[in-house]
Amino acid sequence: MEPSSRSPATFSTQANALLRKNICFQKRNMKTNIGIIAFPLFLCVLLVVIQNLVNSELDKPKNRCGCRCVDTDGDGKCETVCGIQYSTLDQVGTCPLPSPPRWPALLQVPRPEYRAARSTSGSDTFDDLPDGSCKETGLCPATILFTGSNQSFAKKVMGNLFKAPATLNPMDYLETLADVVPGTDTPTRTSQFIEPAFISDRPLYVLQSQCMPNYTTSLAINLDGQTLDQEVKCVQALPRWRDTSSVVNDELLKGYRQGNGKKDINEIVAGYDFSNTNNINFNVSIWYNSTYKNDTGFTTVALVRVPRSLNVVSNAYIQYLRTGAMMQFEYVKEMPQPARKIRLDFSSLLGPLFFTWVVQLLFPVILQYLVYEKQKKLKIMMKMHGLKDGPYWMISYAYFFFLSSAYMLFFVIFGSIIGLKFFTLNDYGIQFVFYFLYINLQIALAFFMSTSFYDVKTATVVGYIYVFGSGLLGEFLLRYFVEDTSFPSGWIVVMELVPGFSLFRGLYEFGQYSFTGNYMGTSGMQWRDLSDGPNGMKDVLIIITVEWLILLPVAYYLDQVSSSGGRIRKNPLFFLQCFQKKRRSQSFRTPSLHPDTSKVSVEMERPDVAQERGVVEQLLLEPNNSHAIICDNLKKIYPGRDGNPEKFAVRGLSLALPRGECFGMLGPNGAGKTSFINMMIGLITPTSGNAYVQQLDIQSDMNEIYTSMGVCPQHDLLWETLTGREHLLFYGRLKNLKGAALIQAVEESLKSVNLFYGGVGDKRAGQYSGGMKRRLSVAISLIGDPKVVYMDEPSTGLDPASRKNLWNVVKQAKRGRAIILTTHSMEEAEVLCDRLGIFVDGNLQCIGNPKELKARYGGTYVLTMTTSSDEEEEVERLVRRLAPSANRIYHISGTQKFELPKQEVRISDVFNAVERAKAEFPIYAWGLVDTTLEDVFIKVAKGAAGSSDLLS
Known part of the structure; x- marks a missing residue:
């Protein structure tokens, strides 16, 4: 009975098949x-x-509030007292x-070596500023600019x-501390519980319009009962007017240390812009140096001494309007606080680098999976059995997205x-959007990069690098560069x-905000x-x-036009063909004279081969015919390399x-059999000529051909973790x-x-022997009623019993199907093939059924005789008398x-x-035997080799 026709699987059916296969595959890889x-x-x-561990280290006594044993009651016994003074x-x-x-309130003043002076390089010279010699004496003024x-x-x-x-004395200075504008070059800390300016080893600087010679004194500061002596020096405040x-x-x-490319630091105290100030309006813009401030998120947030700058100019304005009047900034202080422990948000601190590695660790896994299917030719194997690109990309993408999302x-x-804190402090909505977008980009990047690799090890190494x-x-x-504001x-x-x-x-920004938020x-x-x-x-989002959105279609395009997947690559403008309506002519093509065919080759063609070429010419003129496969002058030429032809x-x-025929291709290794099969199944592109399968062109209609085609490749293309039954379910x-x-x-x-009994079909393919894998590959090629089947040495590695059983399977499969089979077994070719071609x-070189070939190219009997060495001449005379x-x-x-010619001898005479x-x-x-197919093969192959040498 001829197999019934079946419509091709729809998109949803193929997607369902691939999804089920992937689920089975992933169940095997659950660990x-x-x-x-x-x-x-x-x-x-x-x-x-x-x-x-870090917190336990930070909680040691050296990092806790200082304590001292003090006799508080005067009874001679000391008690432990803790406080900022200790x-x-x-x-x-x-x-x-x-x-x-x-x-x-203080004002930050540059150190003597950094105060405003002319650049030593001479390129940034300001005529009204002192030259660099003042740095040697430490008498450089603290310059303030005005405009x-x-x-x-x-x-x-x-x-x-x-x-x-x-005159100035310590008491006057202390009483008018806020009024005479003392300053310090010591950066402030994160709080004003302890002001570093009053307990540092650097002096306080009093800014005056004119300092007394060698003025220096000390100031006694009471800190919760503890007296500290602080050195005080006078610094000339040099005001300079600028036009704009x-x-x-x-x-x-x-x-600014980052703004000065020559590293000639000329730090100036402040700048004031009197835009529209007069007796009625007070309108002043203030510049100040914020280089001491560090809010990068990876050190504690620092304060900048800005209020004193405003107090200085406000006080000067009031004194101008009314002599003796004063606006005084008295003090600054923190809010009360309880005792607390030092904690370091380690996750936010290491977040950008550490979490970048964590999130991207899925990338090599995805890339490895995609390249594995290409390297093992599993992707093209699925495609040759009808799987379209749409279901493959959708299901593969969905699986990777699910895995990444769960991750x-x-x-x-x-x-x-x-x-x-990296997760708990940042808004989960922003985190969701960021991670959602990035895992999609990462999957698209893996698809994109997979087009450039054909080896799993190389892809994995590059992925981790x-x-x-x-x-x-x-x-x-x-x-x-992000923290460098000048970049x-x-x-x-x-x-x-x-x-x-x-x-x-993106992770850097999360770390910045979570670190700052945790501290503040x-x-x-x-x-x-x-x-x-x-x-x-x-910007990152x-x-x-x-x-x-760009990388995913580009990855698909490169996948189609590249040959790294082991299939015919499409024309770079293939997407334009989608908009062209496909037209079919009444016949395949008009007859041609094959001008590129060598005249010598045509003349030397054997009659049976020439007759087959004529049949093809005639069939190509017919609009409809029953032949399943037609090859028209098919050629494949590989370019020479390194000077080779x-x-x-x-x-x-x-x-x-035609349908219902099994055609066997015989030939020595390197004869071109596998190249022919690869052209027919879409792995390589013909150099010239064409072929038609079910009246479809192999160069333009392979996707349609795949729906009615079965393939048993030369090497078994199987998933090691799937069972034989799961393979057949998927391809079915x-x-x-x-x-x-x-x-x-x-x-x-x-x-x-013979994979059903004993639970063999439910064992993983990786546990199969070579013969069992071969049988499974044959079963895969025949399931689902394919109209055309290609079998490349299907019985390789089988024992005699399994080989005989496989032959029976192929014989039954011939009904209604066209089968092309390559083999090195003459016995297999004679048993299975209706026609044979020696390549x-x-x-x-020749084509016909086994009997015709033996009759046409093997018209001899082979007589074998064993005697003593002395009787060899007698044997030869006997044979010469017969033939x-x-x-x-x-x-x-x-x-x-x-070899005895059949026309010269009868068997009875022998x-x-x-x-x-x-x-x-x-x-x-x-012994006397008739010519075998093997004899025909050897004879034809030797004759062809001799002709080839003669032509060359």
Whole structure:
């Protein structure tokens, strides 16, 4: 009975088949998948352990509030008393302060070696500033710049900026501490519980319009009952007028360590712009140096002494309006605080680098999976059985997205449960959007990069180099450029085009906000923070989204036009063909004279091969025919390399194969059989000529051909972790088998190849022997009623019993199908094939059924006779009497073989002659056999090789 036709599987059917196969595959790899998903949990636990170790170290006495044994009651017994007066600067932040001290407001003044002076390089010279010689004496003034539209009024206000008493003593200084504007070059700490300016080894500087010679004194400061002596020095406050605010801005920029490319630091105290100040309006803009401030998120947030700058100019303005009037900034103080412990948010501190590695660890896993299917040719094997690109990409992408989502979900949830501030302080909505977009980009990147690899080991190594390299480069390059405010932001955006850098930048922002929020007692990043100037998260989200939407279609395009997947690559403009309506002509093509065919080759073609070429020519003119396969002058030429000539693998093959026929291809190794099969199944592109399968063109309609095609490749292409039954279920679904029909087809296939009984079909393919894998490959090629089947040496590695059983399967499968089979077994070819073609050096040398070939190319009997060495001449005379043109083909130690032409001898004459010869001399053994297919093959191959040598 001829197999019934079946419609191709729909998109949803193929997607369902691939999904079921992937689920089975992943069930077999459950331990690996659990390990992947659980890996973030391990990392979170590791972070918590490290966090606790760090916290225990920070909780040691040297980091707690300082204590001392003091006799508080006068009874001679001391008691432990703790407080800021017994603490160092590192300890004071942990002390309880119910009543924080009052500290005079200060103004930051550069150290003597950094105060404003002309550049020693001579390129940044300001004529009204002292030259560099003042640095040697330590008498460089503390310069303050002024500008404004109301110059005359502003200069009058400048005159009241500093008081210049004739004498200064410590008591006067202490009483007028806020009024005479003392300053310090010591950076402030995170709080005013202890003001570093009053307990440092550097002096306090009193800014005066004119200092007394060698003025220096000391100031006694009471700190909770402890008296500290602080050195006080006078510094001339040098006011300088500038014509425009741009000049002030330029000179102040030289004081920024990152803004001064020549490293000539000329730090200036402050700058004032009297824009529209007069007797009625007070309108002043103030510049100040914020280089001491560090709010990068990885050190404690520092304060900048700004209020005193405002107090100075306000006081000068009031004194100008009314002599003797004063606006005095009395003090600054902190809010009370309880005792607390020093804690370091380790997750936020290491977040950008550590979490960049964690998030990207899935990338090599995805890349390895994609390249594995290409390297093992599993992807093209699925495609050859009808799987379209749409279901493959959708199901593969969905699986990777599910795995990545579970990975990140466990990471965030577990990190939040154990209290990592990196997760708990930042808004979960922003985190969800960021991780959602990035895992999609990461999957698209894996698809994109997989088109460039064909070896799993190489892809895996490159993947891990990318993961760790992007993290390290992000830490040492991107972080530096982000924190360098003078670096152009546009170049940072360019760097973030690398997905690993954009991930690092996003995690860096999360770490910044969570660290600061944890220290300040506020929340981390919120949606409103995306509009903050320094916050780069908005740019990162835009970059990730755009790259994802661009990279995914580009990856698909490269997958189609590249040949790394082991299939015919499409034309680079293939997408334009989708908009063209496909037209079919009434015939395949108009007849041609094959001008590229060598005249010598055509003339030397054997009659049977020439007849087959004529049949093909005639069939190509018919609009409809019953032939399943038609090859029209098919050629494949491999280009030469390293100076070697071109390799002609297939030389103008023409072949017509009707349904219900098994065609066998015989030939020595390297004859071109596998190249022919690879062209027919879509693995390589023909150099010229064409072929049609089910009236479909192999160069343009392979996707349609695959739906009715079965393939048993030369090497078994199987998933090691799937069972034989699961393989057949998957490929059966691809051929649109469903329900009971699918189950029945699978069981019949397993029984036919002897893999059903004993539970063999439910064992993993990796546990099969080579012969069992071969039988499974044959079953896969026949399931689902394919109309055309290609079998490349299907019985290789089988024992005799399994080979006989396989032959029966192929015989039954011939009904209604066209089968092309390559083999090295002459017995197999004679048993299975309706017609045979002997292929040598890319040419089809002869074609016909086995009997015709033996009759046409093997018209001889082979007589073998063994005697003593002395009787060899008698044997030869006997043979010459029987057949004068006999040819001796073998001779060794009394054993000789002769070819006897059938037209010269009868079998009965040979038997009678041998019986008479036995009476004349001893004959140890003899035999007469007809020509075998093997003899025909050897004869044709030798003749073809000789002709090839002659032509060359």
